[in-house]
Amino acid sequence: MTGPRLTDIAENLPETVPFVGPEAIERRTGIRTRARIGANESGFGPSPKVIEAIKAATEWIWKYPDPENYDLRVAIADFHNVSPDEVAIGEGVDGLMGLIVRLFIAPGETLLTSLGAYPTLNYHVIGHGGRLEFVPYRGPFEDLDALAEAARRLKPRIVYVANPDNPMGSFWSAADIERFIAAVPDETLIMLDEAYGELAPDGALPAIDTGKANLLRLRSFSKAYGLAGIRVGYAIGPKRLIGAFNRIRNHFGVNRLAQAAAIAALADQDYLQSARASISAARERIAGITRANGLTPLPSATNFVAVDCGRDGAYALKILEGLAQQGVFIRKPGTPGLDHHIRISVGPEPDMALLEAALPKAIEAAQGAA
Amino acid sequence: MTGPRLTDIAENLPETVPFVGPEAIERRTGIRTRARIGANESGFGPSPKVIEAIKAATEWIWKYPDPENYDLRVAIADFHNVSPDEVAIGEGVDGLMGLIVRLFIAPGETLLTSLGAYPTLNYHVIGHGGRLEFVPYRGPFEDLDALAEAARRLKPRIVYVANPDNPMGSFWSAADIERFIAAVPDETLIMLDEAYGELAPDGALPAIDTGKANLLRLRSFSKAYGLAGIRVGYAIGPKRLIGAFNRIRNHFGVNRLAQAAAIAALADQDYLQSARASISAARERIAGITRANGLTPLPSATNFVAVDCGRDGAYALKILEGLAQQGVFIRKPGTPGLDHHIRISVGPEPDMALLEAALPKAIEAAQGAA
Structure with missing residues (x-):
């Protein structure tokens, strides 16, 4: 006996977690996050x-x-x-x-x-x-x-x-x-x-x-x-x-x-209205950046933009990894049928500028790897 | 059908809660809490x-x-x-x-x-x-x-x-x-x-x-x-x-x-040591106040003092209620065998002074009601 047993339900649960946080990614890769635009947070902050x-x-x-x-x-x-x-x-x-x-x-x-x-x-x-x-x-x-x-x-x-x-x-x-x-x-x-x-x-x-x-x-x-x-x-x-x-x-x-x-x-609520405007403008900025790089941003009613990378899930993952290498943290869906998208959260202009600078290199690396 | 059914476990649970907070007591009685010394908090606060x-x-x-x-x-x-x-x-x-x-x-x-x-x-x-x-x-x-x-x-x-x-x-x-x-x-x-x-x-x-x-x-x-x-x-x-x-x-x-x-x-940890000293002194203060009123404080290794009121649970409850009437919030165990005690948490001197002023009246009222 190595200690008390878990319930049957708990015993059979995986130890996987729903999300790995950007802090954990930093700890594991040693790459400092420069643009934190992957968790659908709002870098515009609260009132x-x-x-x-x-x-x-x-x-x-x-x-x-x-x-x-x-x-x-x-x-x-x-x-x-x-x-x-x-x-x-x-x-x-x-x-x-x-x-x-x-x-x-x-x-x-x-x-x-x-x-x-x-x-x-x-x-x-x-x-x-x-x-x-x-x-x-x-x-x-x-x-x-x-x-x-x-x-x-x-x-x-x-x-x-x-x-x-x-x-x-x-x-x-x-x-x-x-x-x-x-x-x-x-x-x-x-x-x-x-x-x-x-x-x-x-x-x-x-x-x-x-x-x-x-x-x-x-x-x-x-x-x-x-x-x-x-x-x-x-x-x-x-x-x-x-x-x-x-x-x-x-x-x-x-x-x-x-x-x-x-x-x-x-x-x-006045602040909420101004945050909505900032978020909307940042969505447009993400759409512009991704479109300029040959990707297809989807319309968004949220604080992020799903972007169709135009090939398969492996290719989209390569782009995500290329961004991560440059300290730009985003996420992507992993489900077949959705997984050719990356998901980019809004952020203030410095984050958007980092995305703009990093995306061409990430795409180039992904294409080179294909 | 009045909506989805709960699980059998949830359906049979009571709606009682483990603790009623002092804010809820204030809302229900309309009596403002002047000394909050019932929830084993530390009024000395953090560092x-x-x-x-x-x-x-x-x-x-x-x-x-x-x-x-x-x-x-x-x-x-x-x-x-x-x-x-x-x-x-x-x-x-x-x-x-x-x-x-x-x-x-x-x-x-x-x-x-x-x-x-x-x-x-x-x-x-x-x-x-x-x-x-x-x-x-x-x-x-x-x-x-x-x-x-x-x-x-x-x-x-x-x-x-x-x-x-x-x-x-x-x-x-x-x-x-x-x-x-x-x-x-x-x-x-x-x-x-x-x-x-x-x-x-x-x-x-x-x-x-x-x-x-x-x-x-x-x-x-x-x-x-x-x-x-x-x-x-x-x-x-x-x-x-x-x-x-x-x-x-x-x-x-x-x-x-x-x-x-x-x-x-x-x-x-320096602050923790000073908080320990403040808490210890307040325990002594509670012991002194309760003893002076004919009650019996128990030794305490915590931030509260259990006090034996010397009669039955109903009497101890009366004392608690008498304190509550005066805006002094304390709690007490309800279990037979323990319920002749009240439980008073430490607090800064203003709280202790309120306790000192309120306790004689609470005891008098409890004795009058007995």
Whole structure:
């Protein structure tokens, strides 16, 4: 006996992780990251008022955070015109996804998603002994019709859709999403991931309606609000679903500074508008740079641009590696059908200039290697 | 159908929470907390260098935190002279407890603890469909001999011991703990909660030994380090057990500011020594105040004092309520055998003076009501 045994589920889990962080890549390669444009962060940062709020909150850092996240839930509820009982807070959307899977997926039960969609969700499903069913993307789009059809056929516990989508940056209109929601059976929970929602074009997000008994919508402060480091996400939905989080969550999990930061971020919508403009301009810059290098940028409703490299996945990977060699950190989808794309996140102009300088060399090296 | 069904485990969970925060009590009673001395926080706060580290880290708050918590793990490993692979970081000890239970307790399996010990652990066990077995306290002590005997008899997946203890403030010597560890079967995981370890007297903590295959030790930055609001705890143990956390944890769950704060806190051991002195003096102050009011303070190895009110649990509760009426927030154990105690956390002198002023009135009211 070499110590206590893990549960059967835990024993059989892989030790792989959903994402390797840029810090870990630096540690392993020894190459310093000069442009950090791979994790869909926002180098434009948060509102200066958020920074002030964090600094002010340090005075009370000896106190446990409010385990009810009350002030933040009230702020979010007021913003979306729902009740605080219809808002749950978590340690990022990642944390909320883990709770949702635990609440609704018993071992052997199924979550339906798109092949190549957010890997951390899959990690949580496998981690709870659940099963995954996949529907392929249709071009750069999650295939809503096929997902709805599969939901009716397979009766999964949960169906996942991101709008706008990651990793492709595409989006569906509110009308399309509403048609999808109506087509999914009532007993299947719809997990609608709107982490990029604040960056979506007008008309892409359905109106908030907590009257829909099987719909949870997920939002994040990591993207448009520029607060990836603070780890706050939230779920909006009917009170029955939202209340269930309280049965299992780590009640003191969202720290005091994070709650203060999120409240301040939500309050400064003027800053959000200026961040949206900066992000939009940077998307255009990425599109221009990649197009000038013979690649094909896809339209994006997010803070990143998926770029078709025009050959196969191995070639796109070579370009990514060529950028990494020059300290430009990006990521790419690995799923066949999507893997000929690279994914470049927005950043301030110095990052864009580094990309512009590095991309021709990366392409040249990739072509030379082919 | 009113929406998707929860798993059987989740459906049967109560909606009660382990702790109601002082903010929630304020919201419900309308009484402003004037002395917050009930949650075993440290009103002496963290090192000023920690505050500076948090403020400096806000510059990079747009970046995701390092999901490997690498720098913090290295700092902790160096401090304790172990390997970084023998250290896991979590969103407070609470978060780590949830992960440990999930890794080792399948539905129906057993965790053994003391009746009246840390309720959040019980919450996690129930939340994962596990079973609880209890051993009574022996006076103000967790009964190590009875726990070891029960561990051999019941073969639980996990046995829990806190040293120093919460809620009673007692402690065992390192030799006693080592004898306990040796007496527990190898296939039972020993969860040794040392959240108050930095406040324990010399000779209370066994030397760190990651060679013991069934031992995990838990530490916190919430108590002596004065950082309850930042939510960082850590586990030390053999690589096999520590590595298992990576299979299920929320890799990006500990935020960037929290990692920076914990590193700075660990680096300032001079401040920790001065905080220990302040906490020790405040314990004496609590002892003096309660003794002067005819109550019996117990010896404490923590940042709180358990005080025997000399009658039954209802009487002790009345005293707590009398203090609450005056804006003095404390807590008390509810378990028969322990429930004639109240539990008062240390605080700076203004808090102690408020306690001193409020306690006679609370006792008078309790006696009048009896």
